[in-house]
Amino acid sequence: MEVKHVPEENGGEFIIEKEGEKIAYMHYTLFGSGRMVIQHTEVDRSLQGTGASKELLKEAVAHARANELKVLPMCPFAKAVMTKNREQYSDILVGV
DSSP: OOOEEEEETTEEEEEEEETTEEEEEEEEEEETTTEEEEEEEEEOGGGTTTTHHHHHHHHHHHHHHHTTOEEEEOSHHHHHHHHHTHHHHTTTBOOO
């Protein structure tokens, strides 16, 4: 499953496409100095149960670490995963 990063001016998305159509995404905004706020994750029914959401989060975390960003997960999915596995994300997790 290939995850693409689509940067925007003040944030961006990590997406999964099928036949050129976006079927899953994790949207984030950049806030203040060095904060990445994960706003929303959405996955098409065709991908549910495949781990697509976790793949999106994995890429978002890799991006945050590579760019020395702290992550504030506002999205319920990202927040649940990151707080449940706090030790795995302790270097980047803020606000929870």
